[in-house]
Amino acid sequence: MLSLALVLLAAVTVANIELHGRSRAHEGTRAQLNELNMLLHEESSLQWKTLASRNTPVKVARELGGIRLRERDILDKLPGSEALSRQVESYHAVLDDELGLLGVGKTAEALALEQQRTDPAFVVLANTLQRLEESETADADLAKSLADFTLILAMAFAVAAIGLLLYRFEREHRASLRAREELLRQQQEALDTLAEHEALVRHQAAHDPLTGLANRRALTELLTGATGPQALLLIDLDEFKPVNDRLGHAAGDELLIAVAGRLLEAAPDGAVVRLGGDEFAVVQAGGEPEGVALAERIVAVLGEPFDIAGTTVRIGASVGLASAEEAGDGVGDHLLREADEAMYRVKQSTKGGFAVSCVMTAR
Known part of the structure; x- marks a missing residue:
C-alpha cells in the first residue's frame, strides 16, 4: 500500500507539475497578448501625440518602427498567430494612411479617416485580442482545475504527499492571483493615463496656448x-x-x-x-x-x-x-x-x- 501510495504520489506530482506548466504557459501567452494590446494603444495615439509636440516625420517613423518591432517579436512567439498577424498588418496599413495625411498637414482628412476606418479597425482588433486573452485565461483555469482534481484523488492514498502538493499549489495559485490583479491594475492605470493624454493632446491641438481660446x-x-x-x-x-x-x-x-x-x-x-x-x-x-x-x-x-x-x-x-x-x-x-x-x-x-x-x- 505504501509503495502504491508512493507511486501514486510520484505520478500525481508529475501530472501536477505538467498541468501547472501548461497553466503558466497560458498565463504567459495571455500576458503577451496584453502587452500587444498596450502597444497597439500606444501606436494608435502616436500620431496625435506627435502632432501636438510637432515632432518630425523621421522621429515619428523611428518611434513607430520601435513599437512595431516589439509587436512583431510578440507575434512571432505566439502559437498559431498567422490570422492575428494578418489582422495587425491590415490595421497598420490603415494607420499608415492616417499618419501620412498628418505628415502633410491634412488633419481634417486624418480625422475623417480615423472615424471611418482606423477606429473601427482598432475596435475589431481589440475585440480579437480580448477573446484570445479570455481563451488563454480559460485554458489556464482549466489546467489549474485538473491539477486540483489530481490532488483530490491522491489524498486517499498519500495524505502527507497530497498535503505538501496542496500547499505548493495554494502558494502558486495565490501568487498567480496577485500577479493577475497587479497586471489588471497596471493595465487600467495605463488605459486611464492614455485616455487623459489623448484628451490633452486633442485639446492642445485645437486651442491657443497663451489665451486658452480655440485656435x-x-x-x-x-x-x-x-x-x-x-x-x-x-x-x-x-x-x-x-x-x-x-x-x-x-x-x-x-x-x-x-x-x-x-x-x-x-x-x-x-x-x-x-x-x-x-x-x-x-x-x-x-x-x-x-x-x-x-x-x-x-x-x-x-x-x-x-x-x-x-x-x-x-x-x-x-x-x-x-x-x-x-x-x-x-x-x-x-x-x-x-x-x-x-x-x-x-x-x-x-x-x-x-x-x-x-x-x-x-x-
Missing part, C-alpha cells in the same frame, strides 16, 4: 459644423504693436490675455477664437443683426483702457463682419473672405470701428 484649426471646424444662420467677426487690434514694442513681449502677452477675457464677456453665446498674433475671431449664431450688435459691443469694450504692466494703455479694434442665413458647403470660406475684406476696409480708413460686408460703420 485657427478649431475655427475651420466651427464654421464647417455650424447649422442655421451664423455671423463671423474678424478682429484686428489697433495700436497693439506700439504697446508690445514699448512695454515688451511679456506685457504684450498680458494684453492679449486681457483682450481674450473681454471678448469672452462681450460674446457669452459665441465661440471666441485667436487666429494668431493680435488677430481674433468670433462665431456667433444668428444673422446680421446679432452680428452687428456684437461688433458694437466688441469695439466698445476693446476701446476701454487696459491696466497692463503697471500702466494704462489704450488700443482699439477693427472688426469685419460677414453673415450667412444658411449653412452649407463653402459658406465658411465665403464668410472668412467677406469678413477679412470688411476688416481690411476698416484698417485702411478709420480704424477703431467695424464694417459689415460692403457697408462700413465707424466708431
Whole structure:
C-alpha cells in the first residue's frame, strides 16, 4: 500500500507539475497578448501625440518602427498567430494612411479617416485580442482545475504527499492571483493615463496656448459644423504693436490675455477664437443683426483702457463682419473672405470701428 501510495504520489506530482506548466504557459501567452494590446494603444495615439509636440516625420517613423518591432517579436512567439498577424498588418496599413495625411498637414482628412476606418479597425482588433486573452485565461483555469482534481484523488492514498502538493499549489495559485490583479491594475492605470493624454493632446491641438481660446484649426471646424444662420467677426487690434514694442513681449502677452477675457464677456453665446498674433475671431449664431450688435459691443469694450504692466494703455479694434442665413458647403470660406475684406476696409480708413460686408460703420 505504501509503495502504491508512493507511486501514486510520484505520478500525481508529475501530472501536477505538467498541468501547472501548461497553466503558466497560458498565463504567459495571455500576458503577451496584453502587452500587444498596450502597444497597439500606444501606436494608435502616436500620431496625435506627435502632432501636438510637432515632432518630425523621421522621429515619428523611428518611434513607430520601435513599437512595431516589439509587436512583431510578440507575434512571432505566439502559437498559431498567422490570422492575428494578418489582422495587425491590415490595421497598420490603415494607420499608415492616417499618419501620412498628418505628415502633410491634412488633419481634417486624418480625422475623417480615423472615424471611418482606423477606429473601427482598432475596435475589431481589440475585440480579437480580448477573446484570445479570455481563451488563454480559460485554458489556464482549466489546467489549474485538473491539477486540483489530481490532488483530490491522491489524498486517499498519500495524505502527507497530497498535503505538501496542496500547499505548493495554494502558494502558486495565490501568487498567480496577485500577479493577475497587479497586471489588471497596471493595465487600467495605463488605459486611464492614455485616455487623459489623448484628451490633452486633442485639446492642445485645437486651442491657443497663451489665451486658452480655440485656435485657427478649431475655427475651420466651427464654421464647417455650424447649422442655421451664423455671423463671423474678424478682429484686428489697433495700436497693439506700439504697446508690445514699448512695454515688451511679456506685457504684450498680458494684453492679449486681457483682450481674450473681454471678448469672452462681450460674446457669452459665441465661440471666441485667436487666429494668431493680435488677430481674433468670433462665431456667433444668428444673422446680421446679432452680428452687428456684437461688433458694437466688441469695439466698445476693446476701446476701454487696459491696466497692463503697471500702466494704462489704450488700443482699439477693427472688426469685419460677414453673415450667412444658411449653412452649407463653402459658406465658411465665403464668410472668412467677406469678413477679412470688411476688416481690411476698416484698417485702411478709420480704424477703431467695424464694417459689415460692403457697408462700413465707424466708431
